[in-house]
Amino acid sequence: MNALSPAMDVFSPSGPAPVLCDTTLRDGEQTAGVVFDLAERCAIASALDAAGVAEIELGVAAMGAAEIGAIRQIARGLVAASPLVWARARAEDIAAAHQTGVRRVHVAVPLSPCHLAGKLRVDADWARTQVRQLVSLATGMGLAVSVGAEDGSRTDPAFVAEIATIAAEAGAIRFRLADTLGVLDPFAAHDLVRRLVATQPLPIEFHAHNDLGLATANTLAAARAGASHLSVTVGGLGERAGNAALEEVAAVLAAQGRPTGVGLDRLVPLAEMVARAAGRPVPAAKPIVGPAVFSHESGIHVDGLLKDRTTYESAGLRPEVFGRAHRLVLGKHSGLAGVVHALREAGLRHDDAFARALLPMVRAEAERLKRALEPADLIRLARGLCPGAQGVAQS
Known part of the structure; x- marks a missing residue:
């Protein structure tokens, strides 16, 4: 480019826009010390819905009857967004999810050796069996099921691909790859997702954590590699250092010419609403929504x-x-x-x-x-x- 040519932005479009799945009300509320009351949860869900977020993870039904009732009420208030409920790889969790009336459940299955052997005291065959049985159980209840590879980024990629295949054969609609401890960098995230996309029939969703400050970058790398769905939270709220921030991911994709349907002018009030409810003020320099960034x-x-x-x-x-x-x-x-x-x-x-x-x-x-x-x-x-x-x- 000639030194006097008009300035060019580096953003470049690449394929259709991914679908954003917001998990502020589930993974976001798992932030240590953060609690949303029912009115706040309903307001946040409605604001996400009005902003154009396509999918909203409403909570964990296995927490009990009060949570089941809360999820029912939140779901009733949605106009356009599709709700889903998060479940562990347990039959009782799926039964609880079914009681909410929400017709979509996400089942998270621990896959890494340390999670299987260290946390659950089981082996790889347990994971294979659970995926087959639980997807069949949920679909038999009339639920649409997505399966998640918990700690998938620290798991043999061949085993992750095998579980995705089993999930597809059992009737799952999507496979979520979770970088549960935020250990990936964008290059590794891209390569891992590209491998799954190339070998699996299911749409791939990517769920990033921000332990190394790379959640947004990893999420965008996953999108570039072919992930059709991206997991985000408002303000990047979430376990430990948080998750990929909704506002950052939506803004970059829009700048790339891949708009997600999220109204960018809704992001600041949405972030402020969640910050008030969480008791965590928006940092002054927070990209897109921070009070000082412009x-x-x-x-x-x-x-x-x-x-x-x-x-x-x-x-x-x-x-x-x-x-x-x-x-x-x-x-x-x-x-x-x-x-x-x-x-x-x-x-x-x-x-x-x-x-x-x-x-x-x-x-x-x-x-x-x-x-x-x-x-x-x-x-x-x-x-x-x-x-x-x-x-x-x-x-």
Whole structure:
């Protein structure tokens, strides 16, 4: 590309959009110390539904009668999204799922040697038998069944593929590969999913954890490898370091030209709702939904944005797409263009000479306060430098 050619984004479309399956109400609520009451669960499910999320995992029916009743109530409130219930590889879990009235159950089957031998004290033949029997049991109850490879990323890929084949033969509709401990990197995730997609008749869903900070990257790699369904949570909430974040996955896929049907302008209020219910405020720098992610202070960046937004704005990350806007703030790293802009916005004198004289004061005040300056701070500094600055706007 010629140095003076228009800037190009690196996003590139690759195949149809995957379907997002949100598990905020199941895996998200498994976050240590997080509890959603029934009203919050209903509100979150309705917000996910209204945002265009295709599938919502509502909970674990095996927790008892109260949970079964709660799942029933949440499911009744859904308009477009398909609900499902999570179950362990136990017949009683499937029976409990059936009592909810939800017509889809996901059965998670431990597959890694440490899970089979260490946790359950069983062998590989147990997993083979359970998948055959439980899928048949569930389909006999009229349930659609997906099967999940718990800790599949630490399991012999040949055994994972074998279990997927057994699940398909027994009547399952989908196979979920879980990176339960978040040990994969994007290259390994891509290779593992590509192998499954190439050899299995079932659609492949990918469920990532964020222990190494790679859940979103691994999920997108899985999508590039052919995973048709992606498991996510709002804000990346979930066990330990969390899961792949709904807002990040949806935003990237949309930027690639593979929109998932999720309304990007719904993501910020959705994240804020879940954060309030979880008692975990959205971090300022959280991609897409963080309150500070479209804020700019650095003189170089602010100068570029004011001249041409594309200098520091990707086509796939325009803030308006998410119902947001750029926010230019004054601080230690501000430059002349930022001070001129702030003075103009405040209705103050804003010629270059005045702004240049004010700039060191702005930086010093930001250092003293250890924060960005508010409009009142700027007005105070401007009046201190020139008592008549207010209302003496100049071009």
